[in-house]
């Protein structure tokens with residue numbers, strides 16, 4: 470590889486890669502790393518190797534990456550080859566390969582990545598290999614399934630047994646069992662989890678099957694962009710050249726007449742060609758407001774199934790599974806305590822477990838019921854309180870960090886602003902029913918992947934940094950008090 474690097478450099482005599490170009494390529498490389506991170510396509514250990522690297526330049530369609538040692542090169546070339554190729558394709562919209570060159574003097578790029586908002590408008594590389602400023606969701610060809618949302622991690626109870634069985638049946642026999650499958654239920658009860666699980670399982674069973682997952686807000690954005698860019702046919706291709714279309718939170722199409730019309734045609738095209746459609750919603754078709762009757766009746770062609778809030782035993786089982794999968798240690802009576810206090814939203818249930826175990830780990834304390842009571846005191850004492858809104862969360866966050874709302878939503882990436890923004894996103898995710906795209910939109914028009922990243926980041930940091938834990942806890946208390954005051 471060193472040879473290649475030197476040969477290419479020599480062949481470019483007098484036109485060796487310039488500083489600007491290196492910067493541009495560097496941004497693209499960081500985007501590649503972020504893409505892998507956000508999609509959980511790298512383990513923390515592999516990420517550790519990735520951040521030791523640095524982009525040197527782009528020669529033709531080969532990106533030269535400097536690595537500090539042989540081991541890093543080995544990991545990138547063997548373990549991460551497939552994921553890297555995929556992420557490079559997503560960022561550059563064409564095939565780009567990596568060539569690695571060893572440079573023992575390298576300075577890690579970790580800090581830069583840490584402080585950049587994931588969707589930060591990186592300078593665009595020059596020339597043809599140019600990533601689009603906001604990659605449309607279709608650039609992540611079939612790739613946006615959360616690896617954690619699989620059937621194995623889904624706990625079955627009487628509240629979701631039917632939905633689960635239908636989801637499995639659809640994955641095993643797409644377009645044959647029930648088409649469409651329509652799953653509805655309140656926020657945080659596992660609809661998205663089931664959608665992703667269908668995608669994973671179908672891919673596992675049928676090699677090469679084309680599965681596309683999309684939130685209805687992304688569908689709307691893609692449609693609007695396709696009109697703006699006069700790319701209607703590519704939009705159609707994106708959504709019609711699939712074997713399974715998984716569309717999440719269909720209720721957000723309400724009131725968007727043109728998008729709804731387009732979805733109607735997409736649905737018909739897929740259904741007519743015996744392609745599977747799975748839809749989730751917070752309401753059953755009959756109660757969907759702003760949808761034409763012809764659309765609602767189509768939603769009922771296949772199978773309708775709801776998900777109810779889980780009963781206590783299921784909630785405990787979910788917490789137990791979560792504790793194992795995230796290596797969180799909490800005794801049974803603590804899991805039972807948390808499960809008995811939070812009954813209606815599994816996202817909140819998981820959030821509570823994370824807070825309790827994070828607090829214990831920071832203070833080197835045993836996780837016990839006493840401690841859980843203290844940590845969750847404010848989180849769970851909101852019976853009868855009004856709904857928490859993003860407006861309150863954002864205003865309180867800005868106030869807490871002594872910044873303006875404009876700064877909170879700005880593109881600035883100073884450490885304080887990034888932390889405040891990520892905490893606000895985390896709290897919107899945990900304390901409201903807002904969808905990921907909606908949270909991203911409210912906090913400065915960011916992509917939903919940024920929100921996923923922020924949510925994960927804050928969860929992790931709460932267990933590692935006392936300051937972050939305290940900030941999240943104090944802010945939650947302020948928000949809850951504000952909400953109670955009215």
Ligand SMILES: Nc1ncnc2c1ncn2[C@@H]1O[C@H](COP(=O)(O)OP(=O)(O)OP(=O)(O)O)[C@@H](O)[C@H]1O
Pocket residue numbers: 618622623624625629654655656657658659660661662663718751787815816819902903904
């Ligand atoms: N039965 C279950 N077993 C294990 N985990 C679950 C189960 N149901 C939900 N979860 C977890 O709860 C969290 C919220 O679930 P999910 O995002 O699928 O809810 P949702 O119904 O799609 O919510 P929204 O309508 O707000 O999008 C996820 O982390 C998911 O893995």
